[in-house]
Amino acid sequence: MPNQITVTVNGTPVLVPSGATVAVAMVLVGQVCRTSVSGEPRGPLCGMGICFECRVAIGGVSHCRSCQVLCEQGMQVTTEN
């Protein structure tokens, strides 16, 4: 198993440790997961799929809780705002 895999966040390739969740990838690259209704940047809070603050689009599926999805080689992640 390779130790690092590449995912794409908003078109930019990002190297993450294998076994990392997409939320970890977002924090690693300092990427905001979503912009709140009043325009604040938001990222992971609960880490367990409750708060929905880390939601992103993964492979074209919107509103995925990034803390509950493992990174896969070549995965396309996009933020939705």
Add this chain to the structure above:
Amino acid sequence: MSSEAQRHFDVLVIGGGPAGMAAAARAAECGVRVGIVDDNFRLGGQIWRGESDAARSDHERSNVSQNTEASRWADRLRASGATALCGLRVVHQPDPGVLLAENLDGFCELTYDKLVLATGARERFLPFPGWTLLNVMGAGGLQAMVKCGLPIQGKRVVVAGTGPLLLAVASYLRQHGAEIPVICEQASWKSLAKFGLTLFSWPQKIIQGFQLKRDLAEVPFAANSWPLAAHGQKTLESVTISRAGKNQNIPCDYLACGFHLVPNVELPLLLGCAVDKGCVQVDDLQTTTVPSVLCAGEPTSIGGVELALIEGQIAGLAAARRGFEAKVLFGKRQKARRFAGLLDHTFSLRSELQSLSLPDTIVCRCEDVSYSRLRQHRSWREAKLHARCGMGPCQGRVCGPATQFLFNWNPDSVRPPVFPARVETLAAVTGQSQLQHSEVTGGRS
């Protein structure tokens, strides 16, 4: 695994933490057909996250501390023949005895004779200025992120809030190379001392306590202390704490902040189970007020792993119609429940925490509803209708417990879907869906 969109189990367990694993293992050992569903990508729940699966990555394997109890139950569950369905989330009950669940790829219907709800607990979050900044996370939340690969080596992490979880998290982060400038516990020394003394009645917990003490040597622990504000432009830069009556600013990379735990009772409520003071009501055999539905672990009272395992075993045996075998566990359960009561008492929230919010502090993060907008309303329902508080995707899971503490509001009944679901999934309820059902992936048999 087959791609059938409907699956039946004699005993279906929702939640793959200690309570759910114990329930599923004990039930399956009785020879009935058991399924265990969890919305995370592997079993273990929050407490055993990353410690209970042989398939974990090298990264995790090298970082996991020995948790023999977790691996013992994981092995036992695997040997029991129960079917694990991970990455699958229950969103709705279209008919009694039928649950609708979805994953990234599609949805399925799950049917059962007996259902065991082991939905666990979540952290209680309290709003304070700056708590929506990036890198302010729950205490358990940050730990979960680190367990999922977030590098914490050399990072400064302030750990704050209340409850035994703070010590466990601080210890874990320190083992992984984080610097902990302080642990802020809002409870008083007096109640902590009482808690410590009473712990002598629980030998196993004392051992855990000593281990924690060794791990946390040189980490300042401040009782009577809590966060006042987090600062930073977009990302956290420092936190101001009230430390035994004095304000102190501490530069840090992360703030790990949680105020003990609240039971996840949304699914039990949806199924019609009676809930009192936030906890699911159960009888001696863990049966709820709905005869075909049992409940075990944190949803019945916040009592930790020991109580969860005992209740899970009782529920599993009872669901497999072997309740008579569960009676030997009643004594142990009673003792563990006393510990739960002690936790509640020791880590009850002090009233000063009710005035942490400024008028513009956001309380409902999904809809960005500020403290001043909420203060105008008299009830949770009114705040929902007029200010959209709790109407976002978390459905009040974060702001509900916060407003309960801040304004003494009682979040009322839940409505389906119990989690936001895709249109295709909900269309299945109406029976109009002609969509292809995707395979339910992520399971292990």
